[in-house]
Amino acid sequence: MFDKKLVMIPGPTPVHSRILNVLSEPTASHVDPDFVMDFKKALENFLKVIRGEKAQAFLVAGGGTLAMEMAVVNTLEPADKLLVISHGYFGKRFVELASRFEIEVEELTCPWGQYIEPEKLTQHLEENKVDAVTVTHVDTSTGVKAPARDYAPIIKESGALFILDGVCATGGCEEDMDGWGIDILLTAPQKAFGVPPGLAVLAASERALAKREKFEPQAYYADFKMWLPIMEDPSSYYSTPAVNEIRAFKEATEIILEEGLDSRFRRHKELSKAFRRGFSELGFSTFTQEKCLAETLSILSYSKGVDDQAFRQGMYKRGVVVAGGLGQTSGNVFRLGHMGNIGHSELVRTLKAASDTLRELGHPVDRNQAVRNALALSTEE
Numbered sequence: 389m390f391d392k393k394l395v396m397i398p399g400p401t402p403v404h405s406r407i408l409n410v411l412s413e414p415t416a417s418h419v420d421p422d423f424v425m426d427f428k429k430a431l432e433n434f435l436k437v438i439r440g441e442k443a444q445a446f447l448v449a450g451g452g453t454l455a456m457e458m459a460v461v462n463t464l465e466p467a468d469k470l471l472v473i474s475h476g477y478f479g480k481r482f483v484e485l486a487s488r489f490e491i492e493v494e495e496l497t498c499p500w501g502q503y504i505e506p507e508k509l510t511q512h513l514e515e516n517k518v519d520a521v522t523v524t525h526v527d528t529s530t531g532v533k534a535p536a537r538d539y540a541p542i543i544k545e546s547g548a549l550f551i552l553d554g555v556c557a558t559g560g561c562e563e564d565m566d567g568w569g570i571d572i573l574l575t576a577p578q579k580a581f582g583v584p585p586g587l588a589v590l591a592a593s594e595r596a597l598a599k600r601e602k603f604e605p606q607a608y609y610a611d612f613k614m615w616l617p618i619m620e621d622p623s624s625y626y627s628t629p630a631v632n633e634i635r636a637f638k639e640a641t642e643i644i645l646e647e648g649l650d651s652r653f654r655r656h657k658e659l660s661k662a663f664r665r666g667f668s669e670l671g672f673s674t675f676t677q678e679k680c681l682a683e684t685l686s687i688l689s690y691s692k693g694v695d696d697q698a699f700r701q702g703m704y705k706r707g708v709v710v711a712g713g714l715g716q717t718s719g720n721v722f723r724l725g726h727m728g729n730i731g732h733s734e735l736v737r738t739l740k741a742a743s744d745t746l747r748e749l750g751h752p753v754d755r756n757q758a759v760r761n762a763l764a765l766s767t768e769e
């Protein structure tokens with residue numbers, strides 16, 4: 389009965405039956421012409437999803453952290469300067485990662501739940517010359533969506549490379565690689581694509597690839613240059629590709645393109661509001677500042693007297709899995725993913741489980757009202 393659990397954590401997210409069907413197909417040879425065609429299509433579709441048709445896509449067995457590492461090691465050499473715009477746990481990860489490679493790291497931070505104002509970035513870049521800037525589009529620890537579109541011209545003006553971590557954003561909210569001038573957009577399949585984890589997914593601009601040409605990175609598996617011939621011709625070999633996973637990723641991109649990018653982003657926005665409206669009716673407040681809210685997840689603070697462990701266990705018992713808070717928010721919030729291929733039935737099931745759990749814990753709430761409010765909002769907007 390493993391399929392009965394509804395995974396509402398901020399990744400992995402529920403997997404659509406079309407994607408599950410593809411995953412269950414017999415594993416093909418990695419040089420089978422049919423698979424090679426699917427691999428090419430997956431790369432092509434990914435670039436459409438991120439509006440990055442001028443960029444070079446990479447799909448490599450691994451995960452989001454490998455994609456972060458590939459972005460950093462291929463564009464920065466020891467003693468280069470990196471500015472990390474950090475809005476939480478995953479921003480911090482860039483600091484640790486780059487430090488391992490003796491890159492000089494500066495970090496811009498702000499209180500959790502807020503974002504760094506673009507003016508602050510302008511000022512920092514006027515006073516400090518850096519080679520690259522990393523931005524976490526949506527930080528999964530704080531629910532903050534960075535104003536990436538506003539940062540883009542500021543970074544461009546400074547001459548630095550722009551690396552965007554879209555792990556918790558791509559496919560759920562707008563990203564425009566070519567239009568915004570992003571140099572590396574990295575992401576992973578297990579969030580808004582709705583595919584099980586297993587791939588590092590990224591795209592690099594011409595400028596990023598040119599930087600790679602200027603030095604030898606401290607990498608073998610993570611080296612862009614080793615992978616480039618495979619991305620150009622997937623029938624050639626470097627390291628065996630994750631055959632089933634790549635086919636599943638291709639199917640996910642087909643679903644996204646069939647839905648249409650604008651419709652998909654609108655659905656995510658509406659659903660995120662509906663989830664927050666429903667949970668606010670149940671006494672939760674959103675941890676993240678209003679203007680920084682992401683479409684893909686919510687960080688919900690408990691009302692007085694609701695115990696984190698007891699609440700999440702109660703949800704689990706009812707077949708709905710939510711995540712605990714990370715770092716400084718641990719115990720005070722839970723994290724709820726609402727991205728990928730989900731809709732109203734997941735919304736209703738989650739709100740029902742939360743209402744029943746709260747009632748069991750001695751907090752009387754109106755389940756029907758929460759569901760009604762949530763659904764009303766999502767259809768009106």
Ligand code: PMP
Pocket residue numbers: 399451452453454456478524526527528553554555556576585
């Ligand atoms: N960046 C962000 C914003 C993330 O949310 C995550 C994973 N939660 C990662 C990077 C790392 O991805 P992975 O766990 O696949 O290595």
